[in-house]
Amino acid sequence: MSTKELRDFFHPKSIAIIGASTDFTTISGKPMKNLIHSNFGGEIYPVNPRYDSIEGYKCFDSILDIPGKVDLALIAVSASRLISIMGECISKNVKNILLFSSGFAEIGDSGKKIQDEVAKMAQENDIRIIGPNSVGCLNVKDSIPMGFATSMEAEKGFIRGNIGLVSQSGALGFSVFGLAQEESLGFTYVINTGNEMDITTVDSIEFMLEDDETTVIAAYMEGIPNGEHLITVAKRAKVLRKPLIILKAGKSAIGKEAASSHTASxxxxxxxxxxxxxxxxxxxxxxxxxMIDVMKIVSRRKWSNGRKVVTISNSGAAGIAMADFSEEFGLILEPLQGETKDKIDATIPSYGSALNPIDITAQALKEQHILTETVETLVRDDNTDIIVIQTTFGGVLGEQICRSVVEIDKREEKPIIVTVTGTEELTGKGRQVLRESGVPVYKTTYDTMLAVKHLVELSEFYHKETDLSSPVSRAHQPDNVQYKTRVWTEDESKRLLKQLDIRVPENAVIQSVEQIESYVEGLKFPLVAKIISKDILHKTDAGGVKLGVQNIDEAKQAYIDIMEAAKNYNPNAHIQGVLLEEMLNKNGIEMFIGVKSDPQFGSFLVCGLGGIFIEVLKDISIRHIPITKEEAKTMVEELKGYPLLLGTRGQERSDIEAFADALVKISDYVDQQNGTLKEMDINPVVVLNDGEGIIALDGLFVWDEVESAYLVSNQ
Incomplete structure (x- = not known):
């Protein structure tokens, strides 16, 4: 989809309203009323055979009777009439349609059949459709209301600005728009996609990203229409430094489907x-x-250079609250030092505090220079990234203080955020001064610090020079096409890991007692013996594991015992053999590496503490594949168990570098498989001391077309 297609959609020069009504209080009447009220400069063509004219505009029996070109058709007829109406629009060469009608896929099969037929007609004739079940769209910057949403009826018109909004829900989307307008936030477009027969929320985001005047995009989504498309759009948003804000509904519970690996669950x-x-x-x-709170703080496009926040208040309690929320949200409140502290000490009353939070006391109400001079000092402080002001001052003096803050904010790039706590009667004028000047202002400390958290995290993301394009694959791709329609046994999984230069214990698969002596030649005792069978999921439960095998004779006996136990456990099991493998003789930290395939977004890499702790602690880090080496290190560092890898209580540091390398190798390999690898579970991966590498002790690979659930248990 080209952005030009949607630009034509939202900038029509002629609009037909099919099903128009003279009753301007109805869904069929409001679209025309709104266009007239907004002084739409183009042609308005009402279509309804029941009327000769509506409000002085000639009314046509059919869209085919309209003499001029129709850029956009607004359709407010029943679903049962839509197919014939679509035929007329096709004959008229209409390329953009907005469907208000309901009664489609949302009511069941009968409605879905009509919706599918209309979608097919549109696709075959290069027609773009928003809806059905849409309340309309609003081109705010040109004041073109295309629908019947209540917010389109604002008597004072619309505040234009730099925010674009798209919502699957019309009621919620236009409610957000209306509330945001009350906060003096300006918009470019508001789009309600409804059932998304054609144009989706992500299509709309993509269109608004390429609009020069739209620099912030917010979306309400009940589902992700196309995960890959959303990722592409998000990458583009970073390049343009246009924040994306998403409120997503329809959260699903973890573990809806049976999974064959720890990772998938x-x-x-x-x-x-x-x-x-x-x-x-x-x-x-x-x-x-x-959502509105975030719009306020990011629409300014004043990014922070770090997490260091300095708070100023005339209330000690407010300062404490800001400190508490700062800690909760990962913000840094460091005590002021040096020249900055000295200047503020000299500015505020002696019974105030020049630490951080700064308490300027109620004396600042009488001597307003206390607040402004304190802010001016912090603006010039290189150790202050964000300034947060909290005040309860109301009336004329409170308003004057807010005007002083506005003047400082206008000439400074450092983010200044304000909390004005109090009733609308007493403090409302001060808040309005800040709103109209674009200074982010909130009523509560919590809302303020949460908004600051979002600003800081987005700023950090923008400052990172991470390339979000797919990394060039570095891992060698083994020839394993013949295996890709089934679950791999442990020995098959380990052969692949070895080809990826991920170390595994030396081993051999034995299929008879006679093979043992020659097959284990070169292996170092002690060994572990394990049954290899897709039909025996829990090896230990089946008596399929023997530890501490010390010599050839014990290896032969272990083979006999395991085969007998396996046959007794499951007489019909297909057994590939017994794996004889060197036991690990070094200490290390047990980790795991997993892969999960998601139907929306594709493959994800998971890592965390492994062994028996994977299910209990669930200390995991997840990234969408592919990842870079930098991202791999970040995954490890954000684990709660990371200090274990650094070495605690006299233990040596683990080989974190080697584990991060393995994450990248797995990511590269999975990325090459184009979605055919559904699950992977390498557990445990023992991370040895720094410089000694890692070693994978067990593994499971599940390829596409596998429906049964399998589990490879640890030795």
């Missing part, structure tokens, strides 16, 4: 979406209030 689709958001710089919010 650790994360569900909502968690995968959050991983995508974090990795590709999408801000996720929990409700519409948080």
């Amino acid at each position: 650790l994360a569900g689709s909502e968690e995968m979406f959050q991983v995508i958001a974090k990795q590709y710089g999408i801000i996720t919010v929990k409700d519409i209030d948080e």
